[in-house]
Amino acid sequence: MSKAEAAALKKFKVTIHSEPEGGDKGDVIIGHNFRLVQIKRNEPVEIDEHILNVLKSSVIDTHVKGDDDKMRPVQIPRYSFTSEAI
Numbered sequence: 001m002s003k004a005e006a007a008a009l010k011k012f013k014v015t016i017h018s019e020p021e022g023g024d025k026g027d028v029i030i031g032h033n034f035r036l037v038q039i040k041r042n043e044p045v046e047i048d049e050h051i052l053n054v055l056k057s058s059v060i061d062t063h064v065k066g067d068d069d070k071m072r073p074v075q076i077p078r079y080s081f082t083s084e085a086i
Contacts (some may be wrong), residue, residue, distance in 0.1 A: 010049040011086040016041050016079050028079060030054050052083060 018025045018041045028039045032054050039045050047055075058078040063071040 011046055012049065012052045012083045013044050013086055014039070014047050014052060014055065014081055014083045015044045016055075016081045018042055019080070030058075046086060055079060055081060 016028050016039055025041060027041065030037050030039065030051055032050050037047060037051050039047070056077075059075040060078055061073065061075055064074050066072050
């Protein structure tokens with residue numbers, strides 16, 4: 001990545017929240033183009049836009065039964081997080 005590309009990336013402040021009721025509480029490791037970023041839960045961290053996009057794309061694909069007893073595909077976010085542009 002060139003310096004011009006790095007300067008053009010937007011920065012975001014992100015907090016990945018712990019899972020309630022004894023779920024995941026460990027750090028989250030996100031990879032993008034052979035670059036790994038380790039993010040502590042429940043602490044605001046500054047990350048680049050492409051890392052945020054990977055976090056947003058981390059979903060669980062599954063099916064749920066609707067009121068009409070038909071199975072419907074849904075996507076459930078893997079991580080509960082908040083973000084704001086810097």
